[in-house]
Amino acid sequence: MSEILRCExxxxxxxxxxxxxxxxxxxxxxGKIVGLLGPNGSGKTxxxxxxxxxxTPSGGRVVIDGYAPGVESKKLVAYLPDNSxxxxxxxxxxxxxxxxxxxxxxxxxxxxxMLERLDIRPQRRLKTLSKGNKEKVCLILVMARNAxxxxxxxxxxxxxxxxxxxxxxxxxxxxxxxxxxxxxxHLISDIEEILDRVLFLKNxxxxxxxxxxxxxxxxxxxxxxxxxxxxRW
Amino acid sequence: xxxxxxxxRPLCPQICEQICVGIAGGEFQPDQRxxxxxxxxxAAGVNPNTVQRAFEELERSGILYSVRGSGWFVGADISRxxxxxxxxxxxxxxxxxxxxxxxxxxxxxxxxxxKEWSE
Numbered sequence: 001m002s003e004i005l006r007c008e009x010x011x012x013x014x015x016x017x018x019x020x021x022x023x024x025x026x027x028x029x030x031g032k033i034v035g036l037l038g039p040n041g042s043g044k045t046x047x048x049x050x051x052x053x054x055x056t057p058s059g060g061r062v063v064i065d066g067y068a069p070g071v072e073s074k075k076l077v078a079y080l081p082d083n084s085x086x087x088x089x090x091x092x093x094x095x096x097x098x099x100x101x102x103x104x105x106x107x108x109x110x111x112x113x114m115l116e117r118l119d120i121r122p123q124r125r126l127k128t129l130s131k132g133n134k135e136k137v138c139l140i141l142v143m144a145r146n147a148x149x150x151x152x153x154x155x156x157x158x159x160x161x162x163x164x165x166x167x168x169x170x171x172x173x174x175x176x177x178x179x180x181x182x183x184x185x186h187l188i189s190d191i192e193e194i195l196d197r198v199l200f201l202k203n204x205x206x207x208x209x210x211x212x213x214x215x216x217x218x219x220x221x222x223x224x225x226x227x228x229x230x231x232r233w
Numbered sequence: 234x235x236x237x238x239x240x241x242r243p244l245c246p247q248i249c250e251q252i253c254v255g256i257a258g259g260e261f262q263p264d265q266r267x268x269x270x271x272x273x274x275x276a277a278g279v280n281p282n283t284v285q286r287a288f289e290e291l292e293r294s295g296i297l298y299s300v301r302g303s304g305w306f307v308g309a310d311i312s313r314x315x316x317x318x319x320x321x322x323x324x325x326x327x328x329x330x331x332x333x334x335x336x337x338x339x340x341x342x343x344x345x346x347x348k349e350w351s352e
Binding site: 032169225 | 238240241242243244245271274275277278279280281282283
């Protein structure tokens with residue numbers, strides 16, 4: 001088990017008064033599925049955007065397998081943003097080719113076979129797909145990379161229960177035991193069974209960082225119940 | 234095999250228990266190859282690391298054994314799995330009596346209910 005991600009005293013301020021991340025310290029090891037949980041506005045997406053180099057921290061630093069966020073780290077990190085950045089006029093095949101050009105670790109055959117299982121033909125344009133199928137395509141593209149760190153921002157928001165099961169089995173099936181998956185969500189009960197560990201974020205601070213079976217052992221309750229308790233207002 | 238997991242308890246021991254129930258009940262025979270870690274993870278909807286830990290736990294207890302490159306197998310001696318099943322049955326029975334006591338039903342009266350139901 002080696003370290004894949006480290007945040008040291010990570011701080012992000014928006015303007016003078018909004019502190020999105022407040023001196024966050026965090027280490028993630030390889031080979032784990034980790035839930036990044038917190039209510040709206042707790043700093044989840046800010047943290048994820050810093051990891052992916054889309055925001056620069058106001059203080060502190062992030063280290064991804066030895067690299068600061070940048071060209072080298074992006075080769076190692078597969079990122080599913082909370083809203084799609086793909087061009088909707090492109091066909092699925094074009095997007096697959098685009099990913100293959102962009103990422104050395106992308107496995108086009110795997111992506112196409114996963115799409116075939118969903119009966120999504122590569123000739124179709126992205127904009128002709130339903131919302132749920134668009135989200136599945138985005139997830140497939142991300143999981144078809146052979147990355148060291150997968151960062152999934154709200155992968156199950158807005159999908160129906162059957163699609164949720166598809167998302168979860170896709171993550172389990174494609175996750176390789178040497179890589180780490182960081183999943184942000186506020187729909188905890190939907191994914192808590194597949195997590196090794198959870199991070200609870202509140203007002204930009206880490207308030208809990210524990211293995212899920214320890215939580216169940218110690219508190220005698222599900223992660224979802226504990227979450228509701230910690231974030232009661 | 235149908236996996237029913239309760240999120241209020243650690244998942245790893247629950248997977249161990251259900252495999253023991255499968256072995257004790259004859260669903261898995263001695264020296265039979267079990268599903269792979271990933272297959273169980275997908276079927277039960279849990280993390281592969283959790284399943285791996287459960288299998289390793291069962292190996293330490295002598296209930297399963299692993300063969301490098303071929304996977305996990307049921308051990309020849311199923312007495313441990315049967316003991317786990319017995320323990321689960323004991324716990325469930327005790328919990329039932331406790332619940333009935335909370336409803337104000339005396340143990341003698343519980344026996345009568347059980348008898349009525351089983352007939």
